Structure formats: structure tokens, C-alpha cells
Amino acid sequence: MIRLRFLLLLLSICYSVLAAAQSPVIFKGKNMVIGGHVAILDDATNKLELEDVKNSSAFHASGVKIPNLRLSSSDFWLKFTIKNESDQDHLILALEYPTLGTCEFYAVSDGTVQKLSYYNNFSERKYQHQNFLFDVRIAPGSSKEYFLRVKSTEQMVLPLILGSPKTIAESLATNDLAWGLFMGLILVMVLYNFFIYLSVKDSSYIFYVLYSLFIGLSSITLSGYTYRLILFNYPAINHLGIVIFPGIAGVVGNLFMMTFLQTKENSPRMHKFIYLPIILYSIAIILRILGYDQASFRAIDFAAISTVVITFTIAISLSLQGYRPAKLFLLAFTLFITGLLLFVLRNLGIVPYTNFTNYTKETGTALEVILLAFALADKINTFKRDKEKSQEQTLQALKENERIIREQNVILETKVNERTIELSEINSELSQTLVELKEAEGQLVEAEKMASLGQLTAGIAHEINNPINFVTSNVAPLNRDVDILIDFIQEIEKIGLSDLPIQEKQKLIDEQKEEMDFDYLKMEISQLLKGIQEGASRTSEIVKGLRVFSRLDEDDLKKANINDGLDSTLIIVNNLLNRKIKLEKIYGDLPLIECYPGKLNQVFLNILSNAIYAINAKFKDREGGLLKISTTYSKSKVIIKIEDNGIGMDEVTKKKIFEPFFTTKDVGEGTGLGMSIAYNTIKRHQGEIHINSTPGKGTEFILKLPIVFEYTEQDT
Template identity: 80%
Template sequence: MRKSGLFILFSILLFFSVNVSAQSPVIFEGENIVIGNHVSILEDSSNRLELAEVRQSKAFVASTVEIPNLQLSSSDFWLKFSIRNESDQDHIILALEYPMLSKAEFYSMSDGRVQKLSYNTSFSHRKYQHQNFLFDVYVPPGATKDYFLRVKSTEQMVLPLILGTPKVMAENLLTNDLAWGLFMGLILVMIIYNFFIYLSVRDQSYLYYVFYSLFIGLSSITLSGYTYRLILFDHPDLNHLGIVIFPGLAGIAGNLFMMNFLQTKENSPRMHRFIYLSILLYSVAVILRLLGFDQASFRAIDFAAISTVFITFIVTISLSLEGYRPAKLFLLAFTLFFTGLLLFVLRNLGIVPYNNFTNYTKEGGTALDVVLLAFALADKINTFKREKEKSQEQTLQALKENERIIREQNVILETKVTERTYELSQANTELNQTLIDLKEAEGQLVEAEKMASLGQLTAGIAHEINNPINFVTSNITPLNRDVDILIDFIQEMEKIGLSDLPVEEKQRLIDEQKEELDYDYLKMEISQLLKGIQEGASRTSEIVKGLRVFSRLDEDDLKKADMNDGLDSTLIVINNLLSNKIKLEKSYGDLPLIECYPGKLNQVFLNILSNAIYAINKKFGEREGGVLKISTVSTDTKVIIKIEDNGIGMDEGTKKKIFEPFFTTKDVGEGTGLGMSIAYNTIRRHQGEIQINSTPGVGSEFVLELPIVFESIEEDN
């Protein structure tokens, strides 16, 4: 990525605002010295300038900071500086403490010596076995020499330049290695220790912490060059990938750790979604680096880190204000990590001085972050432990209290055993009486439902009886009249018979009376009237007999009965409901007598037939077309009765609930909701089965299966 036009314009303005030729030489007196503010810088955006052209260029801009920050750029940068040696050593070392340079070329103007180092070169080919770029500088005591340095990097380039004698430089590098050794040892100890804890407790927070510590450690040592120096010395390309991949994986693991450790999904659901955004940015950075988009991947890491900082502070501060203890420890650890990173950035920007303290703020912050997070995990475990101990203590106190109460209760119970036994005996007697009452109530409920059904049909039965009764009553009046006439005729005949008239005269008078009365018609009319009265009485007798057969209120004992007769008697009772609009189709088989309670089964037939007629009327209303089919058949062990209608039918929900007490699909006042429940219990009591086949809008079929022989089963008390 080339620098923006704004930065180029800034460089030009800086060129005209400073005296580029007046940059003072570096005065070297034998101690290590940072020379960043003694160099002039030229950006070669074309990457084609050679030393001869650079020496003639007047576009150099003097640096005013100890550590030049060359930003993220694909340009070559030329640095020009002079060294005046006022020490007693003629051999000096120039160290570039930035291991991620793609290339570094050091030019000495006095002897034409060129030293070239490249990040892509195997570590074993370097003269100095160190990850920093080290160059030999030979300046006789009291002399001044000019030098040029060309550098380039695919990463953001912050370039500390340090001069020192070989001995002092070696001591400084050794101190640096020791410090890094302590850092890596600490990270490794935290990883191993917490991994073993994870194996013990199986808490995912520990697993995420282990991965976070591993990758944050690898990130630090990779950015400092130790991965290149100690692990991937012959594979600089892999080390190059690790510069972004390790921080990316550290960011992903760190966000997952925060989500799990702080339970952000439950404790901060709004910010929980934004954490996934940071994870996505880190993942994009890793993918870009793997695909070879180096600068884009570095920029993606920057955006991911910024989003993570904001999200982490918002989550941890808000939860800390709510008094959530894990969030407080997490906030402290992240604040120290962020502070160390911030001081490191401020050092690179020249705001804070370059010294041994500021050199290790990033690593120090990382180490404190890892250690404090480990303490936070341990505190979480200790919190769980304290809560468990508190719970156990409360349980122990409860057990002691229970033991005391039990002792006291035992004393009380010993004095109340007799009293309680008596109370239990009384309660048992009451329960037995309640059970008897419940059974009686159950029987009364069944009979009440039966009587309710009969009550609804009373008007129809009255209509059925009323027809033949009306026929009888209508014949009585003319019969009385004819009888009166006949009595009068008999009296007249008596007078004629007792008179002294001759026989012929008596016969003539009798014939005249017969002719006057129309005696032959009178006989025929009386005969017809008597016959009508006899038919009405017979029809009434049949209806009453059918009703008596149907109800059988006096038959509570098990006896043998014909189911065909039971169905016919039920049809007599509900004959008025059928009217002339519903077609009745009967197909009776030759059935054996079965052992049953006939009256209870007749009530089952009544409930099912009434519901069938109701369903047909709901569908057809006053129109014709309704069909009610009744069929019976028997097998060796059972009788099968099918009652089928072409009414409105039932859906699955109704079929599942139809046998529940008080469930009804009828309007208010049209049904109690007990009929089908009683029918179901009655069939089950007879050790039979009842099945329903129904399709909405087509109709329903009830299939009753009753055993021929009733196997006696002792009922539960």
C-alpha cells in the first residue's frame, strides 16, 4: 500500500520547513545511543532509486523523534546520517531493533562497503546470530563518516536505531534475551499449569485461556523475532505468516475466553453480539495473510484490535459497575495489558523516552494480563469453592437443626401415639364412608345422566303414545253414542217382547225398529270402533313395553340379554328424533345372548344414537339425506355393534377428547358432556372396546366390541 497524498504533502512541507542539510551528526562516546533524531528520511515510492540518485536527492526530511515511525507502506525508505566517533573504539555496531524488515542495506560512504540483510534469509546465514539487524560500523576515533540505510517492510515499520560497542551491545542484547526468557517461561508455566487445571475441572474457560496465552505468547515472541531465531530459523516464510496469524488466533481465543468467563450472553446480551464482530475481523485478517494480502491483513488486525479494546472496556466496566466480581478482575488485567501496549506505542511515537522500561512495557503488560487472568480463573474456582463450602455449612446447620427438631418431635410423638392412632382410625372410617359415598355418587351420576337423556326424549315419547291414545279417545265418543242407541233398542225390544201382540206383529215391530236404527250399520260401526281402540291400546302397550325394556331400572344384576332387542328398544325411545328426514338402515346378525347389564348398555346405545342423530341434523338441517346405519355381527368370543352416520364428523382433536368428562361440542343447554364418558366407562366395565372412525364432513362410525362371556374381576375397594 502506497502512502497517501496527504503524507507526501506533509513530507514536502516538512522539507521546506527544516534545514535538511543541517541534521547534526551522531556523537558516539562509547555508550549505547538511540540515533533516530539524527537521521534524515527519504521515501522512495517507486522502489527504483539507487544510491547514486539518493545521494544527490534533496528530498530528505529530518527526523525529530528518537524512533522513526515509517507507518504501513510498500515504499523503500532511505535513511541518511553521520557518525562522529569520540570514543576509543573504532568498531561500532548499528542495531535495528525491528526484526520484521523485509530487507536492510547499509552503505558506508568512506570505503564503499555494503552490508545487506533480509528477513527472508535463513537465520543461519547471518553473521550475528540475533533476530535484530546488526551491522558493523568502522569509524576511527575522532573521525566522522556518512552512511545510508535502505529499509523496507510489509508490516508497519517502527525503527529503533541504536549505536554501541560490540561489548556493550552484547551485554544489552543478553539482558534483552534474559528478559524475554523470563517472559516466555512465565507464559509457558501459565499455559501448562492451567491446562492441567482444565483436565481436572473441565471448565471451558480454562481451555480458552490456555489457547489465548499460547497465541498471545507466540504473537509477542514472533513480533520480537524470537520465533524466527529459535523455532522457524530455516522457514522465514512460515514466520512471516505467523506475524498476523498468531495475533489473529490470540484475538479469537481472547474474545471466546471473555464470552465464556464473563457469561456475556446472559450478563451483557447486547454487547455479546458485537464480540462476534471482533472475532470475524480477526478471522478475516488470518485469511488475508494466508492468501498473501500482507498489508491488508495487517490493517485488518488493527481494526480488530481497536474493536476488541472498545468492546472489552464497555463490557467489563458495565459489569463491574453492577458488582460482578469476575468482570472487575478481567477489567484490571485488560487495563494493565492495554496500558503496557499504550506505553509501547507512545514510545514508538517518541512521546515517551526510549529506555529499558519502555522497551518492555508491551511484554510486561502481556505478562501481567496472563497472570491476572489466571488469578481471575482461580478466584472463580475459589468463589465456587466458597459457595460450595457455604452451602455445605448451611446444609450441616440444617441437618443439626433437623436432628434437634426430630429429638423434640420424638418426645412429643411418644405422648401422642395413642391419640394419633385413634385419629387415624377415625380418618380411615371417614375415608371408607367417603369412598362408599363416592361410589354411590358415581352410580347416581350415571343414573342422573340416563334420566337426563330420558328427560330430553320425554316429549318424543309422549308424542309416540299420544297418537294411539288419541285414536282411542276419538273412538270412545261415537262408541258411547252407539252403545246408548243400542241400549235404547234393547229396551224397546224388551217392551215388544213382553207385549201381548201376536208373534207376527212383534216381528214386524222389531224389523221396523231395526230399519229405523240401521241396525246392520250400527253393528259394523261398533265393531270398527272397538277394533280401533284395541289397536291404539296395543300400540301404546308396545311403546310402554319398549320403554320398560330400554330402561330396566330394576336390573342391576348381571344377566344374559339380546343386543338386537336392546337396539330396537332404544330406537323405539328415540323414534320421534328420527322423523321422516333420516333414513334408518338396520342389518342385524344372529347374535347369541351375552352376559351384561342390559340397562347400562341401552344407555350407551341411546347416547351414541342421539349423538349420531344430532350430527346428521347439524349437517342436513331440515333437508333430507341423512342416513343412520346399525349393524350387528358376532364371532366366537364377542359381539360387534357398528353405529354409523353421515353427519358432520369429528377432527382429531375432538376424537382425542370425546371420552373426557364434561367435554361436549354441543351448544350450551344441549348436552352435559357426560354421555360419552359414561358410555366409555360402561363398555370398559363390560371388558369391551369402543373405537371411533371419523372424517370431518363425511361422518362417524362407532364400533363396540362386547365379550359374550363376562369374566368376573374383583373390583378395587
């Protein structure tokens, strides 16, 4: 058992008996414990044979009814003499310690030696029992000397019982019955509480189930029933289970204590110490698996000591605080420890070896498992009572709330009516305010459009005035040349109507041509007409661009060429370039897209105006400014890039650039609505607008517009 090692170690140190002279075993027909008649020799070399120890003086009397050998890697030799005073010549010697690694029995008579060895494989044993059973052949009235060599990786407790085959069989049958009841009880408690766990899903139950299962496996493994009934012919696995089962039981037992007693909340100081035995039990398991048998056994001892101290400390402390689950837990644990204590005292010979003391360990374990199940049930009942009490208090509170609600309903109804009237008035005011806000929004948008156009009016007038001035400046010289030409025609008419000979007429005409420089006049008239034609053509192009750009208020989707829209916008802003800003256009062969052309032109105008402003802010009257416009398209989108090498923007400006009324221009130079309108226009076109900008280096706007517009309810 997991705590048995601690008690064995403690009591074996505290209790010792002076060696006494060895006396022979006098058998008179009844089962008897012969440990007090045994002499013991410790063979630390593990090399001594029977011939070496038969006459050795190193033997010392055990002094106790049940020899308790220390944890050691030595071979131990036991020597005793049996005198048969019964009427039977066939006796049985039973050694009730099934976990021995080595067990050899020698019978010495008249100089002959008979050796009986026990094999690890269960099926090779003569007597199919977990205990070591040896045939003792001795005639009535005679005596024989016997030797027993034993060895184990655990601390050995050796109950040696001598009896007749019948009485030994009856004793073993009684023992099997008791253990059967014990195993049945453990199995019932495990299954019953496991099904409860499936219902309540309380982690305490699953830890209890695992603890009960492994504490039961620990008991039946130490008593040999696991080897006899389950792991027969697998002694290596059974050997591992001697430490692994108690180790797992110790781990889940401490986890059960944590959850059942809620130590983290109820005993936070001691809670962290619970991890110490858990770690020690885990180390013991690992050591046994790795083959360090004695070290694993010693780790179990230390884990058991720490578990006993910590468990009693927590359980007693919480019990004194009036915590009911701790009281039941303390009672169960105390009964368990009491059963182990009586079992150890029996092995040390302090209490008699009786049928009662034989089963104190199992009785304590069974009582603990049963009481812990009761404690879990009581805890559930406590939770149920607390829940019912809480529900009752809740019901009372609900009734009180219902009364208060009834009283408040009258007041609330009056206040609600008053508030409804107020809300109706406020709602009307809000509706009117919303209408005014929408009107104001429309006016602001129109104001931004007019502001943009107003800023460029002077430039547009200048663009038109240049070709018009070119025309008007050519009209006066043309009129003069026409008058000269008319006078020349009149002179020719007079000469043609005169009676002069043809040669004379031709001579006079040539003189007139030479006088008026007719060839130069003809060339000058041609140049003047060509200049007038160019001015008129330039004026026509500007008017055409204005007509394309001016579709700001068109609300119908049309198929348009983005390149044309950009060119018309460039005509509007051409005067702003002032010949110091280099314009670079890289147009792709774009397909027509479905859009609102006038609204996109407004977007281009806003972005180009800001780009020119940024370039002028950086270069002022110096040359070096660059405005680059490029267009491409992918499978489904047209991409417009407008890039400048102006002052650029920092991250703060980039984040706010599309916010209404945000502007970096001086007062009076911008409304702060241009980019907000541009953003909303691009979104309405189901497109995207991105900004790449570096302070001091410039800014790039990237517009992506779908070629095919997907109609929505708003658009239809």
C-alpha cells in the same frame, strides 16, 4: 502487543522533535543506538532506486534515537554515515524490528555500491536470527555512507544498533535468554491454570488460559520468535499472526473481564460496551485474512483504544465500590499498561535505551499474567471463605432448627395422636361413603338400563300387538267357516246314510256344495290359516329378538355375531322409526368376536336411540330422515358405523358427550348416563369409539372392537 498500537499512535502525535542536521555515527567499540544520526526519506511512489535518492535533498533528520515511522504504504529510505574509530574493521548493524516486509541495505564507498537484501525464507538468511543483521566492513579511522530501504504493512519502530560481532552476539544472547524466561513463564501459567480449569470448571480460567496463550503468542510474534522457532519458511502465516494473535487475545481478554468481574451483574451499563472492542478485534482478524493489512492494523488500534478506556472505567468503578477481584484486576492491567508505556517512551527517545527499558513490555505482560492468576486464585479462595461462612451459618441454623424441632416434637406428637383419631373416624366415614357411592353407581347404571327399556316398552308392546291382532282378527271368521263346514259334513253324512240311489246322492251333495259355495269356503279357510301363521311367525321373531337383546346382565365372554346384535336392537327401536325414517343396512360377512353381547346391545341401543332423536329433532313429522348402519372388519378388528342425518353436534357437545349426566335432551327425556355407559363398555371391550359430527348435517359413530379379546386380571 494489542494495546501497544494505541500508545504508539497517541504518543507519536503528542511528541515531535524539530529536524536537526544529520551527524555521522562515531563508533568507538561499544554497542550504540544510531537512530539519532539517521536521515529519512518518504518514497510515496515506491519507485525510487538508490541512484534516485543518493543525493536527494528530501531527507530529513529523524531527531530521535529510535525512528518511529507512521503507518503507510510508502517505501522509507534511511541514510547515515559511520565513522569507525575502533580497532575493528568488521562491525554488525542490527535492526531489531523483525516484521518488516522489505529490508535492503546498501553500502556506498568510492562510487561503488554493495547491496545486501534479506529474504523472507528464514533458512536463506546468513544469520539465523529473527532480527535483521548486516555486515558492516569499514577500516579503522575511515568512514562510509549507508542506505537502508524498509517497508511494512504495520507501523514501524526501527531500533538500529551498531556493534562488533562479539558485543552484538552477547546482546542477542541476553535478549534470547530474557525471551526464553518470558516464554517459559507464559507456558507454565497456561498449563498450570488449564489443569486448574479441568478441576474447577470455572469459565474464567479457560478465558484466562486462552488470553495468556495468545498474549504470549502476540509478544513472541511481534518480536520474531514465532517466525524463528515455529513458522520458519512460512512468512505468509507469520504475517497473518501479527494481527490474528493479538486479535484473538483481545477477544478472549474482554470475555475474561466479563466473567471474572461479572460485569453483567456488577456493571450492567458498561457491560454492553465490552462488545464494541470484541467486534473491532474480530473485524481486524477478518480484514487481515482477506488481505487488507493496513486496515486490519488500524482496526487493532481502535480496538485497543476502546479496550483501554472500557477496562479502566469498569475496573476503577468496581474498585471504588469495594469489589476485591476488581482491585487485583486493576493492578494487573495497570502494570501491563505501564510496561507498554515505558516501551513506547523508549522507542520515542523519551526514556533511555537500556536493558531495563528493552524488556518493559514483556515484564508488564508477565506481571499481568501472574497477577491475574493470583486474582483468580484469590477469587476461588474468596468463594471458599464465603462457602465456609455460609456452611457455618447453615450449621448454626441447623442447630437452632434441631432445638426448635425437639420442642415442637412433644406438641406435634400430641397433635398427631389427636389427628390420627380424627383421621381414623374420617376414614371410616369415607369407607362407608365409598360403599354407598358404589351402590349408587350400580343403581344409576341399572336405572339407565331400565330407563332405556322403559322408554321402548310401549313400542315393543306395539310391535307384538300387531301380529297378535292379526291372529285374533282371523279367529272369528275361521270359527264361522268351520261351523259351516261342520254343518256341511253332517248333511253329507245324512245323504250318505240314506237309501237313495248313488246318482241321487251325488246330485244332492253337489246341490249342498253349490248352496254353501264350498270352493270359496275352502279358499277363505286357507287364507285365514295363512294369516294366523304369519302373525305367529312375526311374534316368534320379535320374541327371539327380545331374547337376544335381553342378555344385558351376562358377565361371561362369548363369541357373538355383531350383525345379529344390531338386528335385535333394531327390533327394539323399530317402532321409533315410524316409517318416516329410512333405514339402510350394509352388513359385512363378519367373523364371531369375543365380547359381552348384552352389554354391546345396550351400546347399540343408546346410539340408535340418540340418532333417531336427532333425526326427529331435525325433520319432526316430515320425511327425509336417514339412519345408516354398516359393518366391516379388518385383520384384527370389527368396525361398526352408525350414521344419521340429524341435527349434529358442535365441538363443545362432542367433548362432553361421554361425561356422566351430560345430555342435550329436555328434562325427563334422558338421564345423561347412556353415552357414558357406552364409552366405558367399549373401553372394557378394549375397543375404540370415535365421533364425526357437523352441526345441521348429522353425526357418525365409529366403533372398533377387537376380534380376539386379550384377558386381564380384571377379566379373569
